[in-house]
Amino acid sequence: MSTDSSERIRGRREGRRRASLGQKNRMATMIEMSQPLHELPVYELVSEMGIETLHQASLEILEEVGIDFYDAEALAILKEHGAEVRGETVIFDRGLVEEYVAKAPGQFTQLARNPENNMEIGGKHMVFAPVYGPPFVLDLDRGRREATLEDFENFVKLAYLSPYMHHSGGTIVEPTDEPVETRHLDMVFSHIKYSDKAFMGSVTSAENARDSVALAGILFGEEAIRERPALISLINISSPRRLDDRMLGALTVYARARQATIITPFILSGAMAPVSIAGTVAQQNAEALAGIVYAQMVSAGTPVVYGSFLTNIDLKSGAPVFGSPESQLGLFASAQLARRYGLHFRSGGMFASSKISDVQAGYESIMTMLPAVLARVNFVLHAAGWLENGLTAGYEKFVLDCEVLGMFDTFLKGMEISEESLAMESIRTVDPGGHHLGTEHTMRHFTTAFYRSELFDYNSYDQWQEEGGKDATRGASERVKGLLASYEAPDLDPAVEEALQDYMTKRKKELSAG
Amino acid sequence: MSTDSSERIRGRREGRRRASLGQKNRMATMIEMSQPLHELPVYELVSEMGIETLHQASLEILEEVGIDFYDAEALAILKEHGAEVRGETVIFDRGLVEEYVAKAPGQFTQLARNPENNMEIGGKHMVFAPVYGPPFVLDLDRGRREATLEDFENFVKLAYLSPYMHHSGGTIVEPTDEPVETRHLDMVFSHIKYSDKAFMGSVTSAENARDSVALAGILFGEEAIRERPALISLINISSPRRLDDRMLGALTVYARARQATIITPFILSGAMAPVSIAGTVAQQNAEALAGIVYAQMVSAGTPVVYGSFLTNIDLKSGAPVFGSPESQLGLFASAQLARRYGLHFRSGGMFASSKISDVQAGYESIMTMLPAVLARVNFVLHAAGWLENGLTAGYEKFVLDCEVLGMFDTFLKGMEISEESLAMESIRTVDPGGHHLGTEHTMRHFTTAFYRSELFDYNSYDQWQEEGGKDATRGASERVKGLLASYEAPDLDPAVEEALQDYMTKRKKELSAG
Numbered sequence A, B: 001m002s003t004d005s006s007e008r009i010r011g012r013r014e015g016r017r018r019a020s021l022g023q024k025n026r027m028a029t030m031i032e033m034s035q036p037l038h039e040l041p042v043y044e045l046v047s048e049m050g051i052e053t054l055h056q057a058s059l060e061i062l063e064e065v066g067i068d069f070y071d072a073e074a075l076a077i078l079k080e081h082g083a084e085v086r087g088e089t090v091i092f093d094r095g096l097v098e099e100y101v102a103k104a105p106g107q108f109t110q111l112a113r114n115p116e117n118n119m120e121i122g123g124k125h126m127v128f129a130p131v132y133g134p135p136f137v138l139d140l141d142r143g144r145r146e147a148t149l150e151d152f153e154n155f156v157k158l159a160y161l162s163p164y165m166h167h168s169g170g171t172i173v174e175p176t177d178e179p180v181e182t183r184h185l186d187m188v189f190s191h192i193k194y195s196d197k198a199f200m201g202s203v204t205s206a207e208n209a210r211d212s213v214a215l216a217g218i219l220f221g222e223e224a225i226r227e228r229p230a231l232i233s234l235i236n237i238s239s240p241r242r243l244d245d246r247m248l249g250a251l252t253v254y255a256r257a258r259q260a261t262i263i264t265p266f267i268l269s270g271a272m273a274p275v276s277i278a279g280t281v282a283q284q285n286a287e288a289l290a291g292i293v294y295a296q297m298v299s300a301g302t303p304v305v306y307g308s309f310l311t312n313i314d315l316k317s318g319a320p321v322f323g324s325p326e327s328q329l330g331l332f333a334s335a336q337l338a339r340r341y342g343l344h345f346r347s348g349g350m351f352a353s354s355k356i357s358d359v360q361a362g363y364e365s366i367m368t369m370l371p372a373v374l375a376r377v378n379f380v381l382h383a384a385g386w387l388e389n390g391l392t393a394g395y396e397k398f399v400l401d402c403e404v405l406g407m408f409d410t411f412l413k414g415m416e417i418s419e420e421s422l423a424m425e426s427i428r429t430v431d432p433g434g435h436h437l438g439t440e441h442t443m444r445h446f447t448t449a450f451y452r453s454e455l456f457d458y459n460s461y462d463q464w465q466e467e468g469g470k471d472a473t474r475g476a477s478e479r480v481k482g483l484l485a486s487y488e489a490p491d492l493d494p495a496v497e498e499a500l501q502d503y504m505t506k507r508k509k510e511l512s513a514g
Helices: A003-020 A026-030 A048-066 A072-080 A093-102 A150-159 A183-194 A204-220 A222-227 A244-258 A278-298 A326-339 A359-374 A395-412 A424-429 A440-445 A460-466 A473-486 A494-512 B004-020 B048-064 B071-082 B094-101 B149-159 B183-192 B206-220 B221-229 B245-256 B278-296 B325-340 B359-372 B395-412 B423-431 B440-445 B463-467 B472-486 B493-514
Strands: A067-070 A084-085 A090-091 A109-112 A119-121 A136-139 A143-146 A167-169 A232-238 A260-269 A306-307 A311-312 A344-349 A380-381 A392-394 B065-067 B084-086 B087-089 B108-110 B120-121 B134-139 B143-146 B167-169 B232-238 B261-270 B304-307 B309-313 B344-348 B379-381 B392-394
Touching: A048 A090, A048 A093, A048 A278, A048 B423, A067 A072, A072 A084, A072 A244, A072 A278, A119 B392, A136 A395, A143 A473, A150 A167, A150 A183, A150 A380, A150 A395, A150 A473, A150 B344, A183 A204, A204 A222, A204 A244, A204 A494, A232 A278, A232 A306, A244 A278, A260 A278, A278 A306, A278 A311, A278 A326, A278 B423, A306 A326, A311 A344, A311 B493, A326 A344, A326 A359, A326 B395, A344 A359, A344 B261, A359 A440, A359 B395, A359 B472, A392 A395, A395 A473, A395 B325, A395 B359, A424 B004, A424 B048, A424 B278, A460 B472, A473 B359, B004 B245, B048 B094, B048 B278, B065 B071, B065 B278, B071 B084, B071 B245, B071 B278, B084 B309, B084 B472, B094 B149, B094 B278, B134 B395, B143 B309, B149 B183, B149 B395, B149 B472, B167 B379, B183 B206, B206 B221, B206 B359, B206 B493, B232 B245, B232 B278, B232 B304, B245 B261, B261 B278, B278 B309, B278 B325, B304 B325, B309 B325, B309 B344, B325 B344, B325 B359, B344 B359, B359 B395, B359 B463, B392 B395, B395 B472, B423 B440
Parallel strands: A136 A392, A232 A260, A260 A306, A260 A311, A306 A344, A344 A380, B134 B392, B232 B261, B261 B304, B261 B309, B304 B344, B344 B379
Antiparallel strands: A067 A090, A084 A090, A109 A119, A136 A143, B065 B087, B084 B087, B108 B120, B134 B143
């Protein structure tokens, strides 16, 4: 690491320290980010035989009815590598699936602007990344409104400031005030400019994917990003059984550029899949495998992640339901399938159907997030900020979710069982009815013993009343303002910034003319 | 079953059906209660070696420093059965512990007034029971206030009306408007009168325990309750390392009467135990085993449950913290220890430190409840209504928690993997981009496919706004009123009721005179 970049890191740390002033409690904001390693047992909900049955069912789907690919180049690539192409439908025999799934690489590193924030994807590593995609934002002061680029930048800043948010994400919100054809440039630039964490690329077209790769190339160097990906991008499969031309275009570009992709069927049991979780998981598996096989045909060994975005609809209203027990079952089963193939796995998240950051949102969020932790999901998208079935990013919800991520970070460290942690000497010496507040053991561990949320209220009722009797969302509103007010951008080499700006200016001109 | 009692059951069902009118959605209230059977894999967080280390550490505590018993009769019983008594301190050698723990019985049945509501305690069975102990209640209309007998009765009614609340509980709230010396009679009577689910006895003294046994004897018959317990009662151990005279008095009475007890150290890491989870769990284990050994010395084979009420304090304020990651770790480890001894296990619950039913309360509740489910806790106390570290029972929180219990009920059914649930024919016949809304498979499963919460909002933002833009707690407030307005008591044999009343009148006179 050059002296220059070391200084940048020191500068960033100093910035964060300064950012922590003005906070109620300085401790948490002083914590440096560190990616959690999941060393706990993984919860295996479905029996091996059950997983085998689901696997076989998905192979049948791939062999009998196949998956549609709405892109001529993709169809040609598939045919060339041995898939059977019937019009736009592609049939995969099981040998072919096995052969190409095996080409997906093991654990890989995603580059971040600050090398200390490089992310390991796969194995026992977990990544928490922000909400992705909402066209609306919500905060207590201004209510719900269309998201803008300023909102986008704000969420990038909030993610940057949380030690429990490991990734800057992608389309945290949709900046609706920017032209559709150029906003991908603004989003990628914002991630680079306002954060030094890893980020995601655009998937709205092949061309936009090429722009994302070009910007990453300017930042990291074109050679460097072919060795280790600088982008991880979300390729959705439109269930049932189809990949559209925009997603395929982006997938092809990223696979060729050796940038990571997360192949994710967007699937709702009861609508795009059967009204049963087993059938939904089998269909999802067929779809995800088809996308992964295709990526490996484009470029064998290109980094991929098996994605799942699975829940059920409300059979009364037809709307998706988040935090449902059915989606928990689906999450555990999907993670097991991914592991069966040795593939890295992505799932959500702090999902909520609730429109606001109320008790419903709280229940719902943990209903998916805790299973994601116990299933050892490698890449947890939507780990903060999600509301209203993903239509809204909540400012208060974002910082609250980040605090809860800190709890999972602590949980993942597991339970130390050692002479020191058993503290037998303390137990022996504290009399019946006595207390451990002042023991030597307590003094040794006082500052680090327990995770402490700054936004959750642990005061007595009277104290809480005196301080305004606020619900947690109201407290979070103050926190959002404090964080944004104290935010300082991590240094960015002016020459790099200029090169990025030049590229954007040129491309914006071209795209607006087109 | 006599014709008479069958009719009573029909009467009760009819009552519930009528109770459901006036509700937004009739479906859920038509569901009959059924106790969940946990057939999923159990999450084993700690390695076998780790559990062995914790076990050995607790044996050392019992052998080296022991547990204090503040009751002369208890000390005599302990001495008589081979424990070493030094003043009020009792030392247990490991052979003695092993011998008496082995006498605790396997799975047993707790009687309910409606035999269909008898509860299986142990094995793969789970019981969800209401919050226990709060001196305050909270609702949106009246705010926080001291609990009264009317509140107590209201919560009994709400528990009775939920198909996902399996038990009527004990001191759901403390009826502070009744004299301390007689309120145990009113509580036990309310459980009998306003519900037909199983309930808990009083533990405030030996005498009050005897009253609880007497009332249960009138209801079920004295012979019947010696065969199968009609009461399950909560014996707290005051950590560190002591059992007080009131709890010991009650425990002795219940053990002799063959009524079930839950032996639960009340332990906060950092205060009554070391500032580390391993030390806290080891100490808790020693304390719980001491209580269980004592119960088996009083009456070998008397039904007991290993209880855990373990969390940590906030090291800033000294207050307990609920929903913490440390308490999750402790819960999983405690459940494993109980299983190691073949003992049934009790833990919480929908715990929250939050003062109100806000997003903090939602997060916190699932943070303990989902681990309780995955750890296969046999008796989940505080499964609904808990707020403010247990100082307050929330009306809205109670009905919201009950809805969430329905989600766990569905989760516990697991994922069916069968020809029918794989729905391959549907997957084959729905075209790419099509939908499953009208398939034969969907039509077959439409009404039962997914759990549907009535209190959670799944409408679009616009619909939600049109209906008042309410947070979930506001919706729950209406539900509470609707349920209480439509409540009808299950029939109680007038002769039995009279006998219960006579006993109460006599005892109230005696106790008030004393």
